[in-house]
Amino acid sequence: MQVAILGAGAIAYGNAALLCRDGHDVALWSPSGRRTATLAAGAPLVATGAVVGRFQPRVAASCADALAGAEAVVVAVPGYGHRPVLDAAAPFLRSEQVVVFSSHMSLAALYLASLLHKRGVATPIAALGTTVTTGRQTAPDAVTVSSVRARLDVAVLPDSAAKRGIEVCRALFGDRFVARDGLLAIALSNLNPQNHLAIALCNLTRMELGEAWGQNRHITPAVARLIETLDAERLAIAAAFGLTVRTIHEHFHLSFDVPMGPLAEMTHALAQRPTDVNGPTTLDSRYVTEDVPFGLVPTIRLAALAGVPVPLHESGVRLMSALYGRDFAAENDILPRLGPLSREMLGAPG
Ligand SMILES: NC(=O)C1=CN([C@@H]2O[C@H](COP(=O)(O)OP(=O)(O)OC[C@H]3O[C@@H](n4cnc5c(N)ncnc54)[C@H](OP(=O)(O)O)[C@@H]3O)[C@@H](O)[C@H]2O)C=CC1
Numbered sequence: 001m002q003v004a005i006l007g008a009g010a011i012a013y014g015n016a017a018l019l020c021r022d023g024h025d026v027a028l029w030s031p032s033g034r035r036t037a038t039l040a041a042g043a044p045l046v047a048t049g050a051v052v053g054r055f056q057p058r059v060a061a062s063c064a065d066a067l068a069g070a071e072a073v074v075v076a077v078p079g080y081g082h083r084p085v086l087d088a089a090a091p092f093l094r095s096e097q098v099v100v101f102s103s104h105m106s107l108a109a110l111y112l113a114s115l116l117h118k119r120g121v122a123t124p125i126a127a128l129g130t131t132v133t134t135g136r137q138t139a140p141d142a143v144t145v146s147s148v149r150a151r152l153d154v155a156v157l158p159d160s161a162a163k164r165g166i167e168v169c170r171a172l173f174g175d176r177f178v179a180r181d182g183l184l185a186i187a188l189s190n191l192n193p194q195n196h197l198a199i200a201l202c203n204l205t206r207m208e209l210g211e212a213w214g215q216n217r218h219i220t221p222a223v224a225r226l227i228e229t230l231d232a233e234r235l236a237i238a239a240a241f242g243l244t245v246r247t248i249h250e251h252f253h254l255s256f257d258v259p260m261g262p263l264a265e266m267t268h269a270l271a272q273r274p275t276d277v278n279g280p281t282t283l284d285s286r287y288v289t290e291d292v293p294f295g296l297v298p299t300i301r302l303a304a305l306a307g308v309p310v311p312l313h314e315s316g317v318r319l320m321s322a323l324y325g326r327d328f329a330a331e332n333d334i335l336p337r338l339g340p341l342s343r344e345m346l347g348a349p350g
C-alpha cells in the first residue's frame, strides 16, 4: 500500500521501517524538512531493535507531495505538532484515503474531521490509543525500535467507516487492533500523560541536569504508586462514561510483554532488559511539553464532563506549570477549536 507518514521522528521512522520491511511504499514528510535531509540525500533508513534493516522510504518535498498518491496517511507527530500538521494536510486529503493517528492526542481527530467537513470531504480517521512501535530516533537516518505492540485500541470516525478504517490499519500493521466504539475510549486509553507526569515530576532534576538515567529503573515503588493512583482517576472517568479501558498494568503487559503484577514489579523487570530506554535528559521533553497540555488538560476536561474529581491530574498541571513557569493549560491549541465538549460529539454511550 502507498503510505504517507506525516512526521520524521521516532514513531515516524519506526513505522516507516516496519512498513517498508512489510513491503509497503512509504513517503516521509518532515514539517521543517530538516530531519529528512540525510534520507533525501540518498542515505538508507537504518533500523535496529525490534525491526532490523536498511530501508529506502521516499522523502516528500511537501505535505501535498506526500499525500498525492497515498492510500493511507499516518500522523506521527507530538500533540504540539498536530494543529500545524493537520492544517497543512487537510486541504489535500481525499475521501478515498484513510488517516491513522499514531498516536491520538487531545481529540485531534475531531479537529481534523471539522476541517474536512468544511471541504465536504469524508476521509475516514482511525485514532490509535497508542503507537504501534515505540523507540527513539538515534540519528537523522537511524531509529531504534524498542517494541512493536501486541495489541492496541482503535476507533474510527465516522462510525460508518469503521470497517474500512480498521481494515487499512490491519493491512498496514497486521492483526493487532482492538476495535472500540467511539473516540472517547481512545481519548482515555493513551496512558502516556499519567505515566510521564509521574516519571518527569519525580525525576525532574535529573532531566534538568542532563543526567543519563534508565526510565524503568526510576519508576521506583513510590513512582509506581503515583502512576497507579493517577491511573485510578483515569479509570474512574471511563467508568463514569460507562466505558472499560485498559489498566496501566494491562497496557505494560500488552506493550512490553512483561508479566502482569504490581506496576513496581513490572517496571523492575523491564529495567533489567538491555533495551530499557533512558528518561529525558532535558526539561524540553515531550513528556511534559506534550503530555501536560495535550494529555492531562483534555483528560481534566473529560473528567469535568463526567462529573469525576481528578485532583491528582489537576495538581500535575499546576505543579508542572509552576516548575516550568508556563501556563500549560493555555498551550493546548486544539481544544479551543472544538468548542464545549459534549457526550454526543465524543460518541459517549448513554
Ligand atoms: N517514541 C515513543 O516510543 C512513543 C511515542 N508516542 C507518541 O507518538 C507521537 C510521536 O512521538 P515521537 O515520534 O517520539 O516524537 P518526536 O519528537 O520524535 O517527533 C518529531 C516529529 O514531530 C515534528 N514536530 C515537532 N514539533 C512540531 C511542531 N510544532 N509542528 C510540526 N511538527 C512538529 C518534527 O518535525 P520536524 O521533522 O520538522 O523536526 C518531527 O517530524 C507523540 O505523540 C508521542 O507522545 C507514544 C508512545 C511511545
Ligand SMILES: CC(C)(CO)C(=O)C(=O)O
Pocket (backbone or CB within 6 Å): 134, 135, 192, 195, 277
Ligand atoms: C518510552 C515509552 C514507550 C514509555 O514511556 C513511551 O511511552 C514514550 O517514549 O513516549
